[in-house]
Amino acid sequence: MNTMNAAHIRHGSNIGQKFTRREGALKVTGEARYAADHHPAGMLYAALAVSAVARGQVTSLDVAAAKAHQGVVEVMTPENAPKLAHHPDEKTNPFSFRLDLLQDARVRYVNQPIAVVIAETLEAATEGALLLAPAYAREPAAVRFEESEIFVPPAVGVGSPPQEGHGDVEAGLRDAAKRVDAIYETPAHYHNAIEPHAIVAEWHGNKLVIDTPSQGMTIAQGRLAAFFDIAPEDIFIRSPYLGGGFGGKGMISGPQVLGIMAAKLLGKPVKLVMRREQLYGPVGHRGMTRQHLRLGADAQGALIAIDHHTLTATSQFDDFFEPSSSVSHTLYATPALRTRYDAVRLDTGTPLFVRGPGEASGNVALEGAIDELAESCGMDPLAFRLKNYAETEPLSGKPFTSKALRECYAQGAARFGWADRPLAPRSMMDAAGRLTGWGVGTATFPAHMFQAAARAEIRADGSGLVEIGAQDMGQGAWTALAQIAADGLSLNMENLDFRIGRSDLPDAGIAGGSGHTATAGSAIHSATGAAIAALADIAMNDETSPLFGAGNAGVVSRNGHLYRRDDESRGESYAAILQRAGRLSVEGRGEGAADPAVMETYAAHAHGAVFAEVKIDPDLGQIRVTRLVGAFAAGRVINPRMVESQYLGGMIWGVSLALLEETIMDHRTGRPMNANLADYHVPVNADIPSIEAILVNEHDPHINALGIKGVGEIGITGTAGAIVNAIWHATGRRVRSMPVTLDKVI
Ligand code: MOS
Numbered sequence: 001m002n003t004m005n006a007a008h009i010r011h012g013s014n015i016g017q018k019f020t021r022r023e024g025a026l027k028v029t030g031e032a033r034y035a036a037d038h039h040p041a042g043m044l045y046a047a048l049a050v051s052a053v054a055r056g057q058v059t060s061l062d063v064a065a066a067k068a069h070q071g072v073v074e075v076m077t078p079e080n081a082p083k084l085a086h087h088p089d090e091k092t093n094p095f096s097f098r099l100d101l102l103q104d105a106r107v108r109y110v111n112q113p114i115a116v117v118i119a120e121t122l123e124a125a126t127e128g129a130l131l132l133a134p135a136y137a138r139e140p141a142a143v144r145f146e147e148s149e150i151f152v153p154p155a156v157g158v159g160s161p162p163q164e165g166h167g168d169v170e171a172g173l174r175d176a177a178k179r180v181d182a183i184y185e186t187p188a189h190y191h192n193a194i195e196p197h198a199i200v201a202e203w204h205g206n207k208l209v210i211d212t213p214s215q216g217m218t219i220a221q222g223r224l225a226a227f228f229d230i231a232p233e234d235i236f237i238r239s240p241y242l243g244g245g246f247g248g249k250g251m252i253s254g255p256q257v258l259g260i261m262a263a264k265l266l267g268k269p270v271k272l273v274m275r276r277e278q279l280y281g282p283v284g285h286r287g288m289t290r291q292h293l294r295l296g297a298d299a300q301g302a303l304i305a306i307d308h309h310t311l312t313a314t315s316q317f318d319d320f321f322e323p324s325s326s327v328s329h330t331l332y333a334t335p336a337l338r339t340r341y342d343a344v345r346l347d348t349g350t351p352l353f354v355r356g357p358g359e360a361s362g363n364v365a366l367e368g369a370i371d372e373l374a375e376s377c378g379m380d381p382l383a384f385r386l387k388n389y390a391e392t393e394p395l396s397g398k399p400f401t402s403k404a405l406r407e408c409y410a411q412g413a414a415r416f417g418w419a420d421r422p423l424a425p426r427s428m429m430d431a432a433g434r435l436t437g438w439g440v441g442t443a444t445f446p447a448h449m450f451q452a453a454a455r456a457e458i459r460a461d462g463s464g465l466v467e468i469g470a471q472d473m474g475q476g477a478w479t480a481l482a483q484i485a486a487d488g489l490s491l492n493m494e495n496l497d498f499r500i501g502r503s504d505l506p507d508a509g510i511a512g513g514s515g516h517t518a519t520a521g522s523a524i525h526s527a528t529g530a531a532i533a534a535l536a537d538i539a540m541n542d543e544t545s546p547l548f549g550a551g552n553a554g555v556v557s558r559n560g561h562l563y564r565r566d567d568e569s570r571g572e573s574y575a576a577i578l579q580r581a582g583r584l585s586v587e588g589r590g591e592g593a594a595d596p597a598v599m600e601t602y603a604a605h606a607h608g609a610v611f612a613e614v615k616i617d618p619d620l621g622q623i624r625v626t627r628l629v630g631a632f633a634a635g636r637v638i639n640p641r642m643v644e645s646q647y648l649g650g651m652i653w654g655v656s657l658a659l660l661e662e663t664i665m666d667h668r669t670g671r672p673m674n675a676n677l678a679d680y681h682v683p684v685n686a687d688i689p690s691i692e693a694i695l696v697n698e699h700d701p702h703i704n705a706l707g708i709k710g711v712g713e714i715g716i717t718g719t720a721g722a723i724v725n726a727i728w729h730a731t732g733r734r735v736r737s738m739p740v741t742l743d744k745v746i
Contacts, residue, residue, distance in 0.1 A: 013486075013487065013492070013559070014482075014483040014484075014486040014487045014492070014493055015483050015484060015487045015636070015638050015639075015706075016637065016638070016639075016640070017483065017639065018639060018640050018641040019479050019483060019493065019639055019641070020479075020641065021476060021478065021479050021642075022478050022479050022482060022493075022498075023241070023472070023478050023479075027241070032240075032241050033240070033241070034195055034198070034213070034241050034242075034243055035195075035198040035199060035200060035211040035212045035213050035238075035239070036195075036198040036200070036271065036273045038200040038211045038271070039200075039271070040200065040202050040269040041269075042268050042269060043200065043202075043268065043269040043270065043271055044073055044118050044119065044120060044125075044262075044266060044268050044269070044270050044271070045118070045119055045120070045121060045122045045124070045125045045270070045271055045272075046076075046116050046117065046118045046119075046125055046258070046259055046262045046270050046271065046272040047116070047117050047119070047122070047125035047126045047128065047129040047272075047275075048113045048115075048116055048129065048255055048258065048272070048274065048275070048278055049061075049113070049114050049115040049116070049117060049129040049132050049134070050110075050111045050112060050113055050114060050278050050281065050282075051107045051109070051110055051111065051112045051113075051114050051134070051136070052110065052134070052136075052669075052671070053107055053110065053136045053138045053141070053669065053670070054107070054108075054109055054110045054141035054143065054347040054348070054669060054670025054671070055107060055108065055109075055138070055139040055140070055141040055316075055347040055670070056107050056136045056137050056138040056139045057105050057106060057107060057136065057137040058105040058107060058114050058134055058135070058136055059105075059135045059136060059137050060134065060135040061075075061077055061114070061115055061132045061133070061134050061135075062131060062132055062133045063075045063077060063079075063115075063132070065131040065132070065133070066117055066128040066129070066131045066132050067128075069119075069124060069127055069128045069131055070124060071119045071120045071121050071123070071124025071125075071128075072117060072118070072119045072124050072125070072128040073118050073119055073120060073266065074117075074118045074262075074265065074266055075115055075116070075117050075118070075128065075132070076102060076115060076116040076117075076118065076258070076261065076262055076265055077102060077114075077115045078102045078103060078104050078105050080265065081101070081102035081103065081261055081265070082261050082264050082265055083103075084101060084103065084227045084228070084261075085226065085227060085228060085229035086226035086227050086229075087103065088100070088101045088103060088227070088254070088257075089103075089317070092226070094155070094159065094319070095158075095219075095251065096223060097251055097284075097318055097320070097350055097352065098317055098318045098350065099253070099254035099257060099282075100112045100113055100254045100282060101113075101227075101254055101257055101258060101261065102114075102115070102116070102258065102261070107136065108315065108316060108317050108347065108349075109281050109282075109315065109347055109348045109349045109670070110280075110281055110348075110669070110670050110671045110672065111277070111278050111279075111280050111281025111282060111349070111672075111675070112281055112282060112349070113254060113255060113258055113278075113282060114132075114134060115129070115132055115134075116258050116259075116261075116262050116272070117129040117132070118262050118265075118266055118270060141346075141347035141669070141670040142344075142345070142346050142347055143346050143347060143348065143665045143667055143670045144346075144665075144667060145288075145290060145311060145313065145344055147344075147346070148313075148344035148345050148346055149344065149345075150311070150342045150343070150344055151342065151343060151344070151345075152341065152342060152343070153312075153314070153319065153321040153341055153342075153343040154319065155319075155321070156310075156312075156321040156322075156323040156325075156326070156341050156358070157321065157322075157323030157326060157357065157358050158323075160323055160326055162321075162340065162341040163338070163339065163340045163341070164329065164338075164339050164395060165336075165337045165338035165339055165395070166336070166337055166395070167305070167334070167335045167336030167337060168336055169294075169305045169306070169307045169336045169337070169338040171305075171336070172296050172304040172305025172334075172335065172336035173294055173296045173305045173307065175296070175298075175304065176296025176297055176298065176304055176305060177297060177298050177299040178296070178297045178299075178301075178373060178376040178377050179294070179295065179296050179297075179373075179376070180293065180294065180295045180296075180369050180372045180373045180376065181292075181293075181294050182292075182293050182368070182369050182372060182734075182736055183290060183291065183292050183293075183736060184289075184290075184291045184293065184364065184365035184368055184369070184736045184737070184738075185288070185289065185290050185291070185736065185737040185738060186286075186288060186289045186291075186324075186361040186364065186365070186657070186738045187288050187661070187662040187663060187738060187739070188285050188286060188287060188288045188313075188348070188351070188662075188663040188665075189285060189286035189354050189355075189657075189661050189662075189663065190279060190280045190285045190286075190663050190672065190675070190680065191246055191247070191248035191279055191283055191284065191285065191354065192276070192279065192677060192680060192682065193242075193243055193244030193245065193246055193248060193249070194243045194244050195213060195242065195243020195244060196273060196274040196275070196276055196278075196279055197212075197213070197248070197249065197253055197255055197256055197273075197274045197279070197283055198212065198213065198271070198272065198273040198274065199211065199212040199255075199256045199259035199260065199271070199272050199273075200212070200259075200269060200270070200271045201259045201260040201262070201263040201269065201270055201271075201272075202263060202269035202270075203263055203264055203267070206230050206234060207230070207234045207235075207236070208224065208228065208230065208234065208235045208236070208260065209236045209238075210235070210236070210237050210238070210256075210259075210260065211237075211238045211239075212237065212238075212239060212252075212256050212259075213239055213241075213242040213243065213245070213249050213473075214237060214239040214242075214249055214252065214471065215242070215245045215247075215249045215250040215471050215473060215510055215511040215512050216250055216251070216471070216509065216510035216511065216512065217237045217239060217469055217471070217502075217503040217507075218232070218469065218503065218507040218509070219250075219251060219252075219510060220235075220237060220251070220252040220503075221233075221235045221237065221503055223251070223252050224252065224257070224260065227257060228260070228264070235503065236502075236503055236504060237502070237503035238501065238502055238503075239471060239501050239502070239503075240472070240500070240501035240502070241472060241501070242471065242472065242473035242474060243474070244473060244474055245471070245473030245474070245511065245512075246354060246355050246473075247284065247352060247353030247354045247355060247357060247512060248279075248283050248284055248352075248353075248354070249473070250352070250353050250510060250512045251284075251352070253282055253283040253284070254282045254283075255272060255274050255278070255282055255283070256272075258272060259271070259272030276675070276676055276677065277675040277676055279675075280349075280663065280672040280675040281348070281349040281672075282349055283349075283352075284320075284349065284350065284351060284352025284353065284354065285348070285349060285351050285352065285354060285663070286322060286351060286354035286355070286357065286360075286361065287312045287313045287314060287320070287321065287322040287351030288312065288313050288322075289310050289311065289312045289322055289324045289361050289362075289365075290310075290311040290312075291308065291309065291310050291311070291324055291325070291361075291362065291365040292307075292308075292309040292310075292311075293306075293307070293308055293309075293365055293366065293368075293369035294306075294307040295307075295369055295370070295372075295373045297373055297376075297377055301374075301377040301379050301384060301387055301388075302387060302388065303332050303333065303334040303373070303388045304334060304335055304336060305334060305335075305336040305337075306328050306332065306334050306336070306337050306338070307338045307340075308324075308325040308327075308328040308338070308339045308340070308362070308365075308366065309325065309339075309340045309341070309342070310322070310323075310324040310325045310339075310340070310341050310342070310362070311341075311342045311343065311344070312324065312341065312342075312343050312344075312351075313343065313344050313345070313346045313348070313351065314343055314344075314345060314346070314350060314351055315345065315346065315347075315348055315349060315350040315351070316345045316346065316347055317350070318350040319350075320350055320351050320352050321341060321343055321351075322351060322357060322358055322361055323341075323357065323358030323362070324358050324361045324362030324365065325339035325340060325341060325358075325362060326339060326358055326359075326362060327358065327359055327362035327363045327366050327444070327717070328362070328366055328394075329393070329394060329395035329396075330390070330393055330394065330395070330444055330446075330603070330605055331366065331390060331394070331442055331444055332370065332385075332388045332389075332390055332394065333388055333389065333390040333391065333392075333394055334388070334394060337394055337395060339395075347670050348665075348670065353512060355650075355653050355713060355716055356445065356650075356653075356713040356714075356716045356717060359444070359445055359446075359713065359716070359717050360653070360654075360657055360713070360716045360717060360720065361657075363441070363442075363443070363444070363716075363717040363718065363720065363721055364441075364657060364658065364720035364721045364724060364738060365736075366721070367441040367442060367718070367720075367721025367722070367724070367725065368721055368724050368725065368734070368736060370384070370385065370388075370442075371439070371440075371721070371724075371725040371728065372734060375728075378423075380421070380423060381439070381440050381725060382409060382413060382418060382440050385409070385440070385442055386406070386409060389405070389406065392603070393603035393605075396603055398601065398602055398603040399601075399602055399603070400602060400603050400604070400605060401447065401598065401602040401603070401604045401700050401701075401702040401703045402633075402635065402698055402699065402700035402701070402702070402703070403605070403607055403633075404607060404633035404696050404697065404698040405442070405444075405607040405608070405609065405633065407631070407633060407696050407697070407698075408443075408607055408608050408609040408631040408632060408633050408694075408696050409440075409609045409631070411631045411694050411696055412440075412608075412609040412610065412611050412629050412630065412631035412694060413440075413609070413611065415611075415629050415631070415692065415694060416438075416611035416613075416627070416629040418438065418440070418611060421438045421729075425437065425728060425729050425730070425731065425732040426730070426731060426732045428729075428730070430615055432615075433618065434615040434616060434617055434618070434624075435615070435616045435617075435618050435730040435731055436613065436614070436615050436616075436626075436730055437613070437614050437616070437725075437726040437727060437728065437729030437730025437731065438611065438612070438613055438726055438729055439611070439612050439614070439721070439722045439723060439724065439725030439726030439727070439728070439729055440609060440610070440611050440612075440721075440722050440725060441609070441610045441612070441717070441718040441719060441720065441721030441722035441723075441724075441725065442607075442608070442609055442610075442717075442718055442721070443606075443607065443608030443609060443610055443630065443632065443714050443715070443717040443718025443719070444605050444606065444607050444608070444714065444717060444718075445514055445605065445606050445710060445713050445714035445717060446513075446514075446604065446605050446606075447514075447515075447518065447604035447605055447606055447634070447635070447700075447703055447709035447710055448513040448514065448515035448518075448519075448594075448604075448710065449515050449518050449519045449522070449592070449593060449594035449703075449704065450509040450510055450512075450513070450515050450519045450593070450594075451507075451509045451519065451591070451592070451593045452468065452470075452506075452507065452508040452509045452519045452520045452522070452523040452591065452592040452593070453468070453506035453507050453508070453523050453527075453589065453590070453591050453592075454466065454467065454468040454506050454508070454520070454523035454524045454526070454527035454528075454589070454590055454591075454592070455467045455468070455505075455506050455527055455587065455588070455589050456485070456488065456489060456524070456527040456528040456530065456531040456587065456588045456589075456590070457531060457585045457586070457587050457588075458489060458531050458532070458535050458574050458578070458585060458586050459578070459584065459585045460575060460578040460579055460583060460584050460585060461575055462495065462560050462573055462574045462575035463491070463495045463496070463497065464485070464486070464489040464491045464495060464496045464497065464528075464531075465496075465497040465498075465499070465585075466482075466485035466488075466489070466496065466497075466498050466499070466524055466527065466528065467499045467500075467505045467506060468481065468499075468500055468505055468506055468508045468520055468523060468524060468527075469500065469501070469502060469503055469504075469505040469506055469507055469508045470500040470501070470508040470511065470516065470520045471500070471501060471508070471511035471516065472500065472501065472511075473511055475511075475516070475642070475646060475712055476639060476642035476645070476646075477500065477511065477516060477517070477520070478498070478500060479639060479642060480517055480521070480638040480639045480642050481498070481500065481517065481520055481521060481524060482496060482498040483638055483639055484517075484521045484524045484525060484528075484638060484706065485498055485524045485528060486498075487528075488524055488525050488527070488528025488529060488531075488532075489528045489531065489532065489557070490532070490557035490558050490559055490560065490561075491559070491560055492559075495560065506523070506589070508520045508523065513710070513713075514606075514710025514711065514712035514713045514714065515710050516710075516712075517638060517708055517710065517711075518592075518635075518703070518704055518706075518708040518709060518710060519592045519593065520592060521592065521638070521704075521706055521708055522590075522591075522592030522593070522704045522705060522706065522708075523590050523591050523592030524590070524592070525590070525592070525705055525706055526590025526591060526592060526705075527588045527589050527590030528588060528590070529588065529590065530587075530588025530589060530590050531586055531587060531588030532557050532562075532588070533588065534586040534587065534588055535562065535574060535577060535578070535586045536550075536554075536555045536557075536562055538577055538578070538581050538583065538586065539555070539562055539572070539577045540555070542577070542580065542581065544580065545572060545577065545580070546564070546570040546571060546572055547562055547563075547564060547570065547571065547572065547577075550564045550565070550566075550570075553565050553566040553567075555571075556568070560573055560574050560575075561573050561574065562574070562577065592704070594704075595704070598702050598703070601702075602702055604702075604703055604709070605709075606632065606633065606634035606635070606709040606710060606711065606714050607632070607633050607634075607714075608630055608631060608632035608633065608634075608647075608696075608714055608715075608717075608718055609630070609631050609718060610628065610629070610630040610631075610651065610654070610715075610718035610719045610721075610722040611627075611628070611629045611630075611722060612625060612627065612628050612719070612722035612723045612725075612726040613625070613626045613627035613628075613726060614626065614723060614726040614727055614730055615730070616727065616730045616731055616745060620742060620746075621742035621743065621744075621745045621746035622742050623659060623727060623740065623741075623742060623745065624687075624689070625655055625659070625687070625688070625689070625723055625726075626689055626690065627689070627690045627691075628651055628655070628688075628690065628691045628692065628719065628722075629691075629692045629694070630647055630651050630691075630692070630693045630694065630715060630718065630719065631693075631694040631696050632647050632693060632694070632695065632696060632711070632714060632715070633696040633697070633698035634698065634708075634709040634710060634711045634714065635698055635699075635700040635703055635707045635708050635709035636699075636700070636706055636707040636708050637695055638706075638708065640695060643695060643711050644693050644695065646711040646712055646715065647693035647695075647711060647714070647715045648691055648693050648715070649715065650711075650712070650713060650714060650715015650716045650717075650719070651691055651693065651715045651716070651719045652683050652688055652691070652715075653715065653716040653719075654715060654716045654717070654718065654719020654720040654722075654723065655683045655687060655688065655719065655720075655723065656681075656682050656683050656739075657716060657719075657720040657738060657739070658719070658720040658723035658724055658738065658739060658740055659683075659687075659723065659739050659740055659741070660681035660682060660683060660687070660739050661680070661681060661682060661738075661739055662674075662680075662681070662738070662739050663675075663680065664679075681739075693715070720738070723740075724738075724740060727740055727745060731745055733745055
C-alpha cells in the first residue's frame with residue numbers, strides 16, 4: 001500500500017502510483033512502431049491528390065501525365081476506384097459520417113481527395129499527384145455564416161435536443177436588476193495531431209490487415225466491413241500507438257479507406273500518409289460558433305436567467321453540430337434556463353469531435369458572460385461563481401454523483417493568491433509597465449462511460465495476462481489501465497502481461513469523450529475480479545488447499561496469493577493452486593459500462609477551477625499568459641503523473657483556444673489559408689511560462705466501482721475563460737472573439 005499519496009489516490013499497490021509510461025523508452029528511442037513505420041514486402045506508396053476548390057465538379061485529370069512519371073504504378077480516380085458495397089453517402093446511423101471515396105467527380109470542400117496516385121516510392125507518388133493538373137467546373141462556395149440559410153439542427157453533439165431548458169427566461173431577463181447581452185465567437189479549429197492520419201493496408205484474399213491509428217477499432221471494423229462486404233472479424237487492425245487523437249481518429253476517415261481501396265485495386269500492400277495541409281478538410285474539425293448569451297441577475301447577484309443560443313456551421317452534405325450551449329446545463333444554478341441552436345451549411349468538410357467538442361467553445365463564452373455579469377453586479381468574479389454554485393445539475397435537477405468544485409475554487413484560489421486581486425480592471429502593472437490581469441474560469445466536463453469488454457488470465461507460473469482492445473493516444477492508457485489490471489489481479493506490474501491496441505482483443509469501445517479509463521478500467525476491474533473468483537473456486541474446492549472450505553468466509557488476494565479472509569495466515573500462491581489442479585490458467589471476463597440506474601438518478605461530471613494571470617504590453621497589445629493554476633476534481637486518480645499531464649495538456653489547449661488557434665478561410669475560394677503548423681498557431685513552450693495543476697481529492701461513490709471520472713478534456717474548459725477574463729481585468733476591454741489577438745486589445 002502506497003501511503004505517500006492522499007486517500008483519493010491510494011488504492012492497491014499499483015493504482016495511485018506515479019508510474020512513468022511503460023512504452024516511454026520505446027517512444028523516445030524511436031522503437032515504438034507507429035502506423036506509417038510499417039513496410040510489408042512489396043509495399044507501394046500512395047499520395048492523395050486533393051481539390052483546390054470548395055464546390056463543383058472535377059472535369060479533367062491528366063492521368064496519362066501522372067502515369068508516365070517514372071515509378072508511378074497507377075492512378076485511382078472515380079473511373080477505376082473499386083466500387084463499394086455500401087455507398088459512403090448512405091447513413092446507417094447518425095455517426096456513420098459521409099466520406100469522399102472517389103465514387104464520383106463531385107467536389108464538396110477544399111482538400112477533398114479527388115485521386116490517389118500509387119507508386120514505387122513516396123517521391124514518385126507525390127510528384128505524380130502534382131502532375132494531375134485537375135480542371136474544375138467551379139460553383140460559388142459559402143464559407144461564412146452570412147452566406148447560407150439558417151435552420152434549426154435536428155440534434156446537436158451526440159443526439160442532444162436543439163432546445164432545452166425550464167422556467168421563463170424572458171420574464172427572468174425582464175425582471176433582472178443586472179443583465180448581460182453578449183455575443184461570443186469561436187473559429188473553426190482543425191486537427192493537427194503530430195501523427196497525421198496514416199494507413200498501411202494489406203489484403204490477404206478477402207481478409208484485410210491494416211496498421212492505422214484509431215480511437216475506436218470496432219467502430220472502424222464495422223464501417224469497413226460494410227464498404228468491402230466482408231465480416232468485421234476479417235479485418236485486423238493494429239493501433240498500438242497514436243501520435244495524438246483529439247477526436248480526429250475517433251471514426252475512420254475517408255483517406256484511410258482510400259488507402260485500403262488502393263491496396264485492393266493493386267493487389268499489393270499500400271501505405272498512405274496524409275500531408276499536413278490535407279488534414280484541413282476530410283478528417284473533421286471544430287465547427288465555428290457565434291454564441292449569443294443573455295444572462296440576468298437579481299439585485300443580490302443571484303442568477304435568475306440564462307439564455308444560451310449557439311449558431312454553428314456544418315457541411316453541405318452531413319450533420320454534426322458543435323454543442324456549445326449545452327455547457328449552460330451544468331454549471332450555474334438558475335430558475336430559468338434555455339439553450340438553443342441554429343445552424344448553417346457551408347462548403348467545408350464536415351465538422352466533428354475536436355478536444356472538448358461543445359464544452360470548450362461553449363465554456364469560454366459562458367465563463368466570459370458570467371464574468372461580465374459579476375462585473376455589472378460589482379462582485380468579485382469568484383465570489384459571484386460561489387454565490388451561483390449549483391448544488392444539483394441545473395437542467396436535470398439531479399444530484400451530482402460527486403462534486404468537489406468548492407474545493408477546486410478554494411485550493412486554486414489559495415495557490416494562485418486570488419485574495420489579493422483588486423476588483424477594478426486596469427489596476428495592476430508589473431515593473432516592466434505591462435498591464436496585469438487576473439481571471440478565473442470554471443471547468444466542467446461530463447463523466448461519460450461507454451461500453452467495453454476485457455479478458456484476464458492467471459497463469460500457472462503465477463503471472464497474469466490482461467487483454468483489452470484499448471487505445472493509447474498519448475494519454476497514458478498503456479500505463480494507467482495496466483495499473484488497474486495489476487491491482488485487479490493483486491500482482492506487481494512486472495508480473496503482468498498487458499495487451500492493448502489490436503482489434504483481435506476484447507472490444508474496448510472508443511477512446512474518446514474522456515471516458516476511456518473509466519470504461520475500459522471498469523471492464524478490466526470486472527474481468528480481473530472474475531479471474532480471481534475462478535481461481536478461488538478451484539482452491540476452496542480442493543481438500544488439500546489451506547483455503548478449502550473458506551467458502552463463507554471468503555478469500556482475499558494479495559501479491560500473487562489468496563488468503564482466507566478470516567485468517568490471513570492461511571493461504572497459498574496462485575501458482576501453487578493452479579499447478580496442483582493441473583491447470584495452465586484460469587480466465588475471467590468482464591464488461592464496463594455506465595450503470596443505467598446511476599445515470600437515471602445522478603448527474604455525472606468532473607469539475608475544476610482555473611486561475612490565469614496575463615501581462616499585456618499597453619502599446620503593442622502583446623498578450624502573455626504568465627501564470628496558470630488549475631485545480632480539478634475527477635474522482636479517483638489512477639496515476640497522478642498521467643492525470644497531471646492530462647490536465648496540463650488540456651490547459652495548454654485552453655491557451656490555444658483563447659489566444660492562438662484560428663483557421664483562416666479565403667472567403668472567395670473556401671481555402672484554409674493557414675493549413676500548416678507555421679501559420680496555424682498553437683502554443684509552444686515559450687507561450688507557457690508557469691503552469692500548475694492541483695489534483696483535488698474527490699471520492700465518487702456512484703460513478704463506477706473504481707470511482708473514476710475522465711480527465712482528458714476538462715482542462716481546456718475553464719482555462720480559455722480564465723484567460724479572456726484576465727485580459728479584461730488587465731485592460732478593461734472585453735474581447736469576445738476568439739482567439740484574442742493583439743489587434744483586438746489595442
Ligand atoms: Mo475526443 S474530441 O472525445 O476524442
